[in-house]
Amino acid sequence: MTEQAAAEAYAAVDAAVDEFADEATELLTRLVAVRSVNPLQPGVDGSLYAGGEKRANELLAEALRPLGFGIEWVEIAEGRPNLVAVLTGSGGGRSLGLNGHIDTVAPQAGRFDDPWTAVIEDGWLYGLGATDMKAGHAAMWLAAKALQRAGVTLAGDLHIHSVVGEETMSHEIGTTAILEAGHIVDGVIVPEPTSTAPDLLRVANAAAGNHLFSVTVRGKSTHWASRNLAIRAGGPGDEIGVNAIDKVVYVYSAMRQLEEQWAFTKTHPSFPAGAFIIHPGVLRADIGVEAAPYFPDRARIDYLLSFPPGYTSDEIAAEVEEHIDLASRLDPWLRDHPVEFTWIDSWPPAFTDPEGDFARSVMASRADLASVDAAVPPLGAPVTAAAQSDANFYEAFGIPALVCGPGDVRVAHAADERVALGNIALAARMIARAAVDWCGLGETADKR
Ligand SMILES: [Zn+2]
Numbered sequence: 001m002t003e004q005a006a007a008e009a010y011a012a013v014d015a016a017v018d019e020f021a022d023e024a025t026e027l028l029t030r031l032v033a034v035r036s037v038n039p040l041q042p043g044v045d046g047s048l049y050a051g052g053e054k055r056a057n058e059l060l061a062e063a064l065r066p067l068g069f070g071i072e073w074v075e076i077a078e079g080r081p082n083l084v085a086v087l088t089g090s091g092g093g094r095s096l097g098l099n100g101h102i103d104t105v106a107p108q109a110g111r112f113d114d115p116w117t118a119v120i121e122d123g124w125l126y127g128l129g130a131t132d133m134k135a136g137h138a139a140m141w142l143a144a145k146a147l148q149r150a151g152v153t154l155a156g157d158l159h160i161h162s163v164v165g166e167e168t169m170s171h172e173i174g175t176t177a178i179l180e181a182g183h184i185v186d187g188v189i190v191p192e193p194t195s196t197a198p199d200l201l202r203v204a205n206a207a208a209g210n211h212l213f214s215v216t217v218r219g220k221s222t223h224w225a226s227r228n229l230a231i232r233a234g235g236p237g238d239e240i241g242v243n244a245i246d247k248v249v250y251v252y253s254a255m256r257q258l259e260e261q262w263a264f265t266k267t268h269p270s271f272p273a274g275a276f277i278i279h280p281g282v283l284r285a286d287i288g289v290e291a292a293p294y295f296p297d298r299a300r301i302d303y304l305l306s307f308p309p310g311y312t313s314d315e316i317a318a319e320v321e322e323h324i325d326l327a328s329r330l331d332p333w334l335r336d337h338p339v340e341f342t343w344i345d346s347w348p349p350a351f352t353d354p355e356g357d358f359a360r361s362v363m364a365s366r367a368d369l370a371s372v373d374a375a376v377p378p379l380g381a382p383v384t385a386a387a388q389s390d391a392n393f394y395e396a397f398g399i400p401a402l403v404c405g406p407g408d409v410r411v412a413h414a415a416d417e418r419v420a421l422g423n424i425a426l427a428a429r430m431i432a433r434a435a436v437d438w439c440g441l442g443e444t445a446d447k448r
């Protein structure tokens with residue numbers, strides 16, 4: 001591909017993006033109107049939203065079909081199909097994937113009565129899922145529409161993977177299911193929100209791993225008035241009763257100690273010092289009912305930890321358990337009544353080499369856009385993602401993955417979620433460039 005051919009293609013794409021930007025807004029409005037709330041969100045009555053993800057994916061499929069995309073479905077969880085839309089290239093090029101999750105979090109009370117009726121105000125579109133991440137879907141569509149309108153044929157295939165279940169980390173029924181079904185690509189862009197003004201279209205190549213887990217500590221119940229006998233000289237001690245709150249505080253302190261150590265032992269060049277944490281989120285202790293006149297016989301802390309690329313979830317879990325096990329040996333009760341761990345969900349870390357072919361291609365595409373549009377500030381190198389995304393699961397398959405999209409993560413999962421409409425066009429222009437640069441121009445375009 002000559003530089004001139006690329007420049008001509010980009011100019012034609014930019015004109016087409018302008019031409020169809022309003023149609024992208026309309027598509028986003030229609031996507032927001034579909035109640036694709038993740039039915040497994042905590043606190044959500046899933047039956048209210050059954051089939052929402054499916055309807056939203058069908059809507060997107062209908063928008064992509066006229067652009068020449070072949071449509072396939074990957075359905076692991078019944079009634080929650082993932083969309084795989086493929087625009088087959090003319091041959092000989094690398095394939096590019098675009099991944100977006102079609103599920104949203106639960107609605108929150110905000111300024112507007114109905115979170116599913118998009119409201120446009122001062123260049124912003126308000127609505128549930130606007131930023132996270134239906135604007136990403138609108139940008140993918142607009143990029144593909146602009147490529148078609150501009151007469152650009154790609155050499156490699158362009159995939160759109162629109163997945164369910166992302167908001168509850170249910171990747172086995174979403175992104176991982178698509179990959180296991182054989183829809184493999186050579187690189188993927190996930191247009192999750194990375195545009196916090198004025199830093200529009202930041203490209204993220206790294207994300208921390210996460211692990212959700214709980215620790216349970218057992219005690220021994222007795223009458224509250226026996227506390228002195230349980231903890232002071234002269235009494236029988238643990239024989240009469242063990243207050244699980246006393247024990248869980250000990251475990252909490254040991255975990256804090258490990259977290260302090262992590263500031264030094266868990267480091268990664270893509271993250272600031274001290275980035276990795278062991279966050280206690282829920283603390284519960286009682287005897288089965290909330291009543292103070294008893295020794296609570298059970299206590300539980302729910303934690304969410306983050307860890308750097310280079311470790312597996314299993315390695316991290318083993319390290320945490322070993323640390324707590326060692327600390328427990330210093331306490332006679334805990335030595336004989338080991339802390340119980342429940343490892344609930346984990347999200348692997350992500351790291352795509354910023355010097356690799358894919359990152360260089362995407363960064364070059366972004367640099368080209370920045371050179372013609374002052375709204376996009378130059379970005380020397382990829383940054384660390386502010387949140388988890390499905391990029392991690394492509395990397396688990398050895399596929400380089402970068403996150404870059406039109407939304408603003410600060411208004412994701414928030415009341416009055418919104419997206420700046422202008423960012424959708426910018427993201428589309430960048431995605432189209434990345435498709436041309438990575439997949440190559442196809443034969444038809446070369447003949448033009
Ligand atoms: Zn998201």
